[in-house]
Amino acid sequence: MEKLLEQIKHGTVWPFPGGVHPPQQKSQSNSEKITRLPLPDKLVVPLKQHIGAHGKLIVDKGDYVQKGQALTSPTANWSVPVHAPTSGTILEIAPSPSAHPSALPELSVIIKPDGKDTWCQRQQVSNIKTIDHDELINIIHQAGISGMGGAGFPTYVKANTDKKIDFFIVNAVECEPYITADDVLMREHAVEVVQGIEIMQQLLQPTLCIVGIEDNKPQAISAMQKAAEHNEHIIIQSVPTVYPSGGEKQLIKLLTNQEVPSGGIPADIGVLVHNTGTLFAIQQAVYEGKPLIERVVTVTGNTIHKPGNVWALLGTEIKHLLDCQGFSPVPQQRVVMGGPMMGFTLPTVRIGVVKTTNCILAPDHNELAEPGDEKACIRCSACADACPVSLLPQQMQWFAKSKEYEKLQEHNLFDCIECGACSYVCPSEIPLVQYYRVAKVEIKEQQADKIKADRAKERFDARKERLEREQAERQNRHKRKPTTKSADEKQKVADALARVKPKSDKDGEKSAVAAAIARAKAKKQQGEQLEPDNSDVAKERAIRKQQARQYKEEKESQGSSESTDDKKSAVAAAIARAKAKKAAQQNSAESQDENTDSAPVDDKKAAVAAAIARAKAKKAAQQNSTESQDENTDSSPADDKKAAVAAAIARAKEKKRQKEGNNPS
Amino acid sequence: MTLLYALIALGSLALIFGVILGYAAVKFRVKGNPIVEQIDTILPQTQCGQCGYPGCRPYAEAIANGDEINKCPPGGESTVKKLSELMGVEAKPLAGGEQAEPIKTVAYIREDECIGCTKCIQACPVDAIVGATRQMHTVLIDECTGCDLCVEPCPVDCIDMLPLAPTKQSWKWQLDAIPVTQID
């Protein structure tokens, strides 16, 4: 340990294997100061912008909120609140496309700014030595701070670790090309960042704090060195420019020569890593009382007229950022949130900036080439040479394609950090990372399915046991009656069943099915047919599946934003499906009966149907009357119920009519 | 004489191996029929009966006794593949022209239409429907296996099998399926 400290203070770094050197492209955006954007027309603030559950909503549609006012309050499970980025009125609280590769909708608060930008009450701390650990953690928690580098892990959870931390590492590497948000933040606010570091030092009491900055940011390095001069426990370490040295695990290896065990977290080896932006946010929360409502975002790319860094309120739509910086899109424009190596393309520019948005990249086709066609892997293992975690991407690619997930896991798929170095160097342009991502999701799904299957089995067994027990109990009860002979008993039950059956035969189909079952049973008894005949069921199922598929396709073709329509159409489709199913059954039953005279059957059916409808109506009426007697005080629910029942009957009747209409007479 | 030596050598070899095999048969005897267990763990445990057997376990027993391995639509092709590996038989396409990857569904009761007949509760193989007579029923989505068995008995047809909505966790990076909007 002593020796390690000595080496670190001496400026030693321990390179990790692999890595690539994509063109830096940082000079476009880091020459100007950070600018502040005009207030946008509306802000879309998703409730969940971090890893963990979202908090409980504490505002309502139409409420007036002040700048910095909390919109949610944290509950359990790592939840972190979100705040109003400016003062204004809440237009709506609705799902809207999220800042995630899938853009699946996320519940968001949509605020219309009033232009006044009035702050809520703020509590500022002037001397952090005066407040204790728990209070500091609470400030950080209530300020809604989560990791601003990429993953979005709640900061208060990290800061509140009960493990002994030796090294507190500040990730100021920013190894992704194009992004300069942390670079300019350190140039302009080094003092605040160092104050943030000191807050963390007070919380964690680490032996040493190391700030890792890539050597392509000399101005940031000197600014930080100047700001941290007074604190001998902070070391500003310049690290060689290689992608992905900003990966948490790579940085730990680089700065301390330690490796986080697979599946573990840095705290397991006494290391904690925070991003520069996060530390600035901590400083703002503690000293200024400002919750996390804005961040620095790099807006860059060849299609942007004024590439640079901006202070963007969380919830500012990407469109606003692009418009303010000047944007002339090219055909098949890509808009990437994040950097070119790990960022994801956005399907719409109507997505709000979130806590983890560090860059908006709008490249043209010359600077970042479109991916070409995938060609055959020649096992050149350029990918393995580039892999920063020493995986064998080319082997894994074969397994991923052939869905050999066990082998993939043996090859440590889950240690893949999805940095994209392998895809970047692949001469065959194989989208390796894409394969691994899909495989990861499918493996996780399989594991979840396995757990679910086990539980289903358990429940099925429990149910079977219960049914057997109940049956045994019934038999015991009967045994206690010595007068009844078992044969008589059976006869009686059979008679009862025979009486009950016609009643429940609401249309001919049941009797047909019953007949089929009876036939099957008879056959089985004769020993002719050992396998059950499930062809009818299979047919029905095929129809159902077909409809499910159609439904899915329909849904996919529709826009995701029209959720209410979706719902409606889903219900409609379901109803249509159910009807079609019944019709199909009816037809099949029909075809079975076709040999016999069909007209009498129809008559009979109609009669039966009418009888059943009558019986049901009567039953329902009775039911209603008893209920309304019971619930004299509260009549409206009963009315509802009545209406529902009436509707159900009407539907049943309608169904019958339709069927009769369908019947070939 | 050489013939005798050969006979003695072969005979003693046979004896030795016989003893070893006999010992191994006794020593490493497996209790029960683990193959059924193994098959059972591969099956998706929807207990839907679509294979024609009343549950997954009976089908597992049937497979162990030589039934076809392609009768499990909820398991899809992946289950058939795994079964074929385990049983050492050729993987066949699913019986009845089922599609390779089944769409996962859960039962959904349109609750304002439910008349509280409990028929679906009796039909559910995993007790995933709760409710009582003349009370509204509802499905425990987490426990529902999507087996379809409750749809048939419902007298008012208020049960739908709805595809599970994708979540960010279950999303499989189908980038081409995301609807893209115009930049205006």
Place this chain on the structure above:
Amino acid sequence: MKLTMASSPHNHSQKSLSKMMLSVIAACIPGFIAQVIFFGTGVIIQLVLALICVSVFEAIIMVLRKRSIFAALSDGSAWLTGVLLALSIPPLAPWWVIVIGSFFAIVMVKQLYGGLGFNLFNPAMAAYVLLLVSFPVQMTAWMPVTELLSQPTTLAQQLSIIFHNFTSTGFSLEQMRTTVDGMTMATPLDTIKTDIAHGLTVTESMQKPIFGEWAGLGWVWVNLGFLLGGVYLLKSKIINWHIPISMLVSLALCSAIGYVANPGTEPGIIFHLFSGATMLGAFFIATDPVSASTTNKGRLIYGAIIGLLIYLIRTFGGYPDALAFSVLLLNMAVPLIDYYTQPRTYGHGEVK
């Protein structure tokens, strides 16, 4: 105007399969020129023949497999196979040798296994071995270097030999191979082997005119040419250093040990390194990514065993050169090597 969705990374190094293959072909040029200078223009004829054959066979297979002919040909891998095959067979071998070789390499070894990336064996070397085993006479009929020939050959005569077995003046290949002093010439490796079997020492054998100062006349330059090309490949990071270096070091080490143990019958390090197909093999054939090991440790082992086998077969085996056999044998061992030489993943196992 719509937005486009794509999977990260959104950037690419602009390395491409065809650029790689063409670079390897380009790196063959120095060795190729040396071969033309010392063994005549027959090499060029063979090369043209090989390129035509591999293109035709690849195209036919692509039509049969209903794939794009252009995509398959434009990756350049078939041409590289053709070039390597043309460089390894005797320059005046009959035309059908290269046709059969190309057919076997492209159709049987590469495409029937599933095409580029799926072949277990190096196509050029598998074809070479097939030809060597099936047509030993034609495949060992190397001409001595041009300056030792009794009569200089013209391009027309070489064409005539390749396509009609005789020159226009009626000489056969056997007669052409006869040198000034009326002796039929084999390759230096062959000569040494035969001479040692006949009880001569290396020094005595090396007196023969086909040997230069260190090794076979002309062969040294051919090997130096391929070495130059190999250095270019290493420098442009198209191949990794592991396989060629470990193979050459292993071969040098073995021949050094042999020389120390038995100086009379051992030609020594320089001879081994600059004879036959050593350099071509080390930089162009053993490094074929598809059939070689893919882990760094595995590559060292792979190269080292090839070097060892080359030495063993050259010294004790029945064939004068051994590159093709060694490479094919090790191709078979690649899955095993790869399995046992997986690198330690970050965060796994012993961390120092």
